[in-house]
Amino acid sequence: MAETGGAISGSDGGVQSLERAFLLLELMAEDGGEVALSRLAVDSGLPLSTIHRLVRTLVARGYVRQLPSRRYVLGPRLIHLGESSSRTLGTWARPHLSDLVDSTGETANLAMLDGDRVVYVAQVPSKHSMRMFTEVGRRVHLHCTGVGKALLSQLPVSTARELLERGGxxxxxxxxxxxxxxxxxxxxxxxxxxxxxxxxxxxxxxRCVAVPVPGGPAQTAISVSGPEGRVPMESVPAIVALLQRTAAGLAAELREDGARALSGRSS
Structure with a gap:
């Protein structure tokens, strides 16, 4: 470990306490409900004293809430952060989705993993009078949607199974x-x-064709959907190529934006 301005840094140059705090938040989210500190200790491999100190800070900031049972759940401040992140992601994605609509003629969507569901965070509709429409913010099951299955394919099998069993x-x-x-x-x-x-x-x-967004800021996927008569099977390879190119472009833009933001903060 290296000292950075009085804080211990992790092996990748990050601040260790922040890395651990985010790990605990992610483990709580994956647990999907109430969680005890002892469970966090088992899942994270961190000392119970360290977990207690980090969770106490997260509770004080409103990112974690302690229940009367002395178990813990994610706190309300995360809702605001999640909503802001989804809006920002949707704003970034819309030009890319518009290009997909221009190229395919069909509706393009961006979705992200949200617990045991997938939530649509951006959509550009087809220009056809008969078109697919999904309300932005709608949460749907993972197992029966293109974006849901694309996201499941990026997860460890044990995690995918847990989400399917929990969500039904x-x-x-x-x-x-x-x-x-x-x-x-x-x-x-x-x-x-x-x-x-x-x-x-x-x-x-x-018919819906979906691909994951590689290395995005969250678990995200994009798709093109339309009536099967306008999205025949023979058109799928061309649509896949367009989706994968769009996903790569979106991921690259988001990474560049993140790098610029970090650079601006450190200057």
Whole structure:
């Protein structure tokens, strides 16, 4: 460890206490409910005394809340941060989504993982009179949507299983996969090919092509969706190429923006 202005820095040059605090927040989010300090100690590998000190600070700042049971949950201040982050991400993504609509003629979406659901944070609709529409802010299941399956494919199998079991896998159409083992078996192939289809699994007659955004600031995915008559299977390879190019461009822009922000703060 190295000393940086009186603070201990981690192996990658970050501040160790911040890294640990964010780790605890992420573990609490993954747990999906109330969590005890002893569980955080097991999951994080950190000493209980360290966890107690960090959690006490997070509680004082409103990022964590202590329940009467003396267990802990994520606090209300994170809601504001999450909403601001989603709005910013949507603003960044909209020009990229507009280019997708111009190229494909169909609706383009940006979504991100939100607990055991996926939430749509930006959309540019098709110019066709009959088009797909999903309200920004809508949370949907992971198992029956293109963006949801794209996000699941980026997770460890154990985490993906936990999210599917926690969120449930209701049948939306006769094509919906409702068996977690069946879907989990498909995830390595989805990850390897870099895209996934929702072929009438969420809504009859609708085809959606989705890809993950590589190395984004959060677990995010983009998609193009439209009536299956306007999105035939033979058009999928071309749409995938456009989506992957857009995802790479969006990820690069977000990384550059983050680097500029950090540079500005340190100057």
């Amino acid at each position: 896998m209701p049948r939306r159409t006769d094509k919906t996969i409702t068996d977690p083992d069946e879907l989990l078996a498909l995830l390595p192939q989805i990850a390897a090919q870099g895209y996934v289809l929702d072929d009438g699994e969420q809504e009859i007659g609708v």
